[in-house]
Amino acid sequence: MHTPLCDDLGIEFPIFAFTHCRDVVVAVSKAGGFGVLGAVGFTPEELEIELNWIDEHIGDHPYGVDIVIPNKYEGMDSNLSADELTTMLQNMVPKETLDFGRKILTDHGVPLPDDGSENALQLLGWTEATATPQVEVALQHPKVTLIANALGTPPADMIAHIHAAGRKVAALCGSPYQARKHADAGVDIIIAQGGEGGGHCGEVGSIVLWPQVVKEVAPVPVLAAGGIGSGQQIAAALALGTQGAWSGSQWLMVEEAENTTVQQQAYIDASSRDTVRSRSFTGKPCRMLRNDWTEAWEEDGNPEPLGMPLQYMVSGMAVAATHKYPDETVDVAFNPVGQVVGQFTKVEKTSAVIERWVGEYLEATGTLEQLNAAANA
Amino acid sequence: MHTPLCDDLGIEFPIFAFTHCRDVVVAVSKAGGFGVLGAVGFTPEELEIELNWIDEHIGDHPYGVDIVIPNKYEGMDSNLSADELTTMLQNMVPKETLDFGRKILTDHGVPLPDDGSENALQLLGWTEATATPQVEVALQHPKVTLIANALGTPPADMIAHIHAAGRKVAALCGSPYQARKHADAGVDIIIAQGGEGGGHCGEVGSIVLWPQVVKEVAPVPVLAAGGIGSGQQIAAALALGTQGAWSGSQWLMVEEAENTTVQQQAYIDASSRDTVRSRSFTGKPCRMLRNDWTEAWEEDGNPEPLGMPLQYMVSGMAVAATHKYPDETVDVAFNPVGQVVGQFTKVEKTSAVIERWVGEYLEATGTLEQLNAAANA
Known part of the structure; x- marks a missing residue:
């Protein structure tokens, strides 16, 4: 080869x-x-x-x-510094969308950060x-x-x-x-x-x-x-x-x-039909395991995912939750993976x-x- | 090989x-x-x-x-003869759905059959x-x-x-x-x-x-x-x-x-991104060229496609229209084709x-x- x-x-x-x-x-x-x-x-x-x-x-x-x-x-033509851009974008996240993201997590028993910092994510790259x-x-x-x-x-x-x-x-x-x-x-x-x-x-x-x-x-x-x-x-x-x-x-x-055992087991258990192209984490279509988070953003009547990079300012809570509770199966986690996941056995x-x-x-x-x-x- | x-x-x-x-x-x-x-x-x-x-x-x-x-x-467990099944299924097509299909065609200047036979399609296989x-x-x-x-x-x-x-x-x-x-x-x-x-x-x-x-x-x-x-x-x-x-x-x-020149030209012009998996012709997800017919069945508020084989009792009008007007570009035609269409040049x-x-x-x-x-x- x-x-x-x-x-x-x-x-x-x-x-x-x-x-x-x-x-x-x-x-x-x-x-x-x-x-x-x-x-x-x-x-x-x-x-x-x-x-x-x-x-x-x-x-x-x-x-x-x-x-x-x-x-x-969003904001690509603004010519702002990274810090200024972050502040501007944070202010563009609708309260309704952020509240919806919070609700999905609390409905699944995932505690929110108690310092109100969940919307303070940085635009790291x-x-x-x-x-x-x-x-x-x-x-x-x-x-x-x-x-x-x-x-x-x-x-x-x-x-x-x-x-x-x-x-x-x-x-x-x-x-x-x-x-x-x-x-x-x-x-x-x-x-x-x-x-x-x-x-x-x-x-x-x-x-x-x-x-x-x-x-x-x-x-x-x-x-x-x-x-x-x-x-x-x-x-x-x-x-x-x-x-x-x-x-x-x-x-x-x-x-x-560094992926957690819980996440790796989710990949082992998944078939190739268990992935979905979803905008619910990054704002652009991204393939990942289908779960309660991705489904919630698909349902009629719920808020639509925001654009990139705004949506991550909402979904970052769910990503952080996954890392925080590595030993629990949290069905709102971000599990990006391709259809090839159906081949994984170990x-x-x-x-x-x-x-x-x-x-x-x-x-x-x-x-x-x-x-x-x-x-x- | x-x-x-x-x-x-x-x-x-x-x-x-x-x-x-x-x-x-x-x-x-x-x-x-x-x-x-x-x-x-x-x-x-x-x-x-x-x-x-x-x-x-x-x-x-x-x-x-x-x-x-x-x-x-639909009707798979009925044990009816082919003719009986056809009649039963024809009666299951909602008037609203049939009218919607008719409207798409007339909006595109495609004449409907004048004998009221557009819903009389047989279940040929x-x-x-x-x-x-x-x-x-x-x-x-x-x-x-x-x-x-x-x-x-x-x-x-x-x-x-x-x-x-x-x-x-x-x-x-x-x-x-x-x-x-x-x-x-x-x-x-x-x-x-x-x-x-x-x-x-x-x-x-x-x-x-x-x-x-x-x-x-x-x-x-x-x-x-x-x-x-x-x-x-x-x-x-x-x-x-x-x-x-x-x-x-x-x-x-x-x-x-036997495909018409119009249809073959549509395939030559299409890229791999111009196909869509749509239920709008057969009732089950079927890949075809995206056009006004497939788009109309996707829009919020319009009737949903019926199941198989009911949907074809509606879409058959559009299929017949394609065959009837082979020299015109009718953007409601049934053009089933795979993403490989993007390779076709002649x-x-x-x-x-x-x-x-x-x-x-x-x-x-x-x-x-x-x-x-x-x-x-």
Whole structure:
């Protein structure tokens, strides 16, 4: 399992692992893949601590940092500082919507913060104003050889800045149209994510999307995302012309991840039909496990989810509750995951996952070789 | 491009083509694939004429017939004859819903039938009562070696009857759960259709669904459906353990098809984001081009689509209108198609499609072989 992109990046396998856990980043890169740390949720100071830790433990292996600058979000044209923008956005959250979020939690026996702080969430990386300092931190770390944007084409000056620092830029897309915009802006690696994918995703399925994006942006390399959880699926991705696989869900299910046992058990119990594309946490369609929180925001007569990043100023309460009560099954938790969740049966070591995927890949491609050989015999 | 299932069925390539056009059935089977005629819409007498024509033109090649017996539909437990069932169901269509359908058409300048017959549609194959005579007709034709059911597990006595006649049974599914029911009932070939697919489909994407179904029912052979429109996509399907590909959308775009130029142009113009899973034509979620008809049934305040087969007693007007005005762009037409529509750029000869797919398949599998060889060098 090796493509030209591996040589460009100095890695053994074209397995890109998106994760919020520094331990997973290190384990993936050390096993021959390419770990990518999701920066959303970290202050620049916290991110600096994480990257320092990774640098100390990852040896000579490269890794990436993933940021979130949506193409469109509330307040994007305001030119305010991060603090000013946060205050402005907090004031834009309707009391009715916030009260509805509070009610879902109290109806489920989840205590609210008693200091009235539930609406005081910071915008840790959800906008250009808050993502830019994260990029500055990342570029101070030479082993960070790739900056990926999860939700749109990065601004032109940011791409130029990252290139000037000798690093590559990647960006996710859900259509050939978005892929074209990325390529025209100078993005080095396009990540085509099918609607199966966990987190923010479009509606076009991977099997259809991947080859369309490959054709659209050739010769720019494309990574396949959405539905990657085995070596067979990577073989399919490479058969469709991509140069590797970008995966997220699988890395929630490794021993090195910080995800709680309750959450991992929820993923093991779920079938592929138990996920939903919902705006109820981030304000943009994002695939996650269906539960009482996501259902409540779908019901006629209830408040509609707000836009990005306003909705997170409401849902952040539910996210905090999940982390606070890790040993209870709280059916209002944020469990972002792709349809590939239906394949999960256990928690594995990160290195065992990579080893399994490589073995499965060789088995799948070996089967194709045998079929061709038999047809020619 | 050859799998063990090809030997079982006596065909060269594991390319299964679903179509309502007898000419396409013949062209596919003669080109080395396996044509399958969709029987819905034909009376038993009409079906007999179609199959006789196919028998005369297909040479020694085998082909299949596709029927529709949904697992659930209005009136399924009634034990009525086909005629009695039709009358009962016609009386179940609310006047408000029928008037709404009429209004959409008249608002678009589409004249209604002037004899009041728009609600007199027959149930041509949408139930067990109406599909059973179609099976009887099919079994009189020895070259029909496969009967497929598009929407559920065929009844046990029907499976036994088809097997007793020495033919195979196939059935579509959208989840491992449905696949298990098919396999337990003795279905010989399971067709796993991802949510990308045209026509009736589930929500799980092909890249995730296919390997889950393969694992669930092994060693029963699985065909991959949903997103098949190139040889690369067939290579991906075989890498995921399926034994072949079941396709429908592509065969709307061949010279031998009866589809109108207007409809084919609509498919060429559409991107993969222009389809929608809608209940507005058949009563069950069915993927098709989004248009004014599908949108009208989504709007708050408008009547909800009825169940299967009642909704078709309303939408049949729109379907008839499409056929009646083939040279006009009528934005209320029924254009079932999968997300793969985004790949279509032209109308081809059927034999050219098969040839192209085989070439693309060999190119894709050749690339994988080269990558493996380079990695081992």
